[in-house]
Amino acid sequence: xxxxxxxxxxxxxxxxxxxxxRPTSDLLEEAIDRFLDYDAWFIREVEKGLAQADHGELIxxxxxxxxxxxxxxxxxxxx
Numbered sequence: 001x002x003x004x005x006x007x008x009x010x011x012x013x014x015x016x017x018x019x020x021x022r023p024t025s026d027l028l029e030e031a032i033d034r035f036l037d038y039d040a041w042f043i044r045e046v047e048k049g050l051a052q053a054d055h056g057e058l059i060x061x062x063x064x065x066x067x068x069x070x071x072x073x074x075x076x077x078x079x
Contacts, residue, residue, distance in 0.1 A: 003028065 005013065017024045052058070059067075 013024050013027060017027055020027070
């Protein structure tokens with residue numbers, strides 16, 4: 001398999017490899033592992049949500065807004 005990077009991305013990758021003392025191939029493999037793990041998690045969560053919706057386990061709009069506002073307030077209070 002071949003991976004093509006823009007010169008800018010290749011330079012950034014090389015800088016990271018130099019700073020961390022790790023080969024660029026290791027950094028790329030780790031990045032791909034993280035992406036694949038995240039993508040698998042995301043698909044599972046979407047499927048779980050769709051199954052909940054199919055069973056009528058939904059949250060009404062007002063509750064969603066309340067949860068988002070609470071989350072925003074919590075994050076703002078940290079700073």
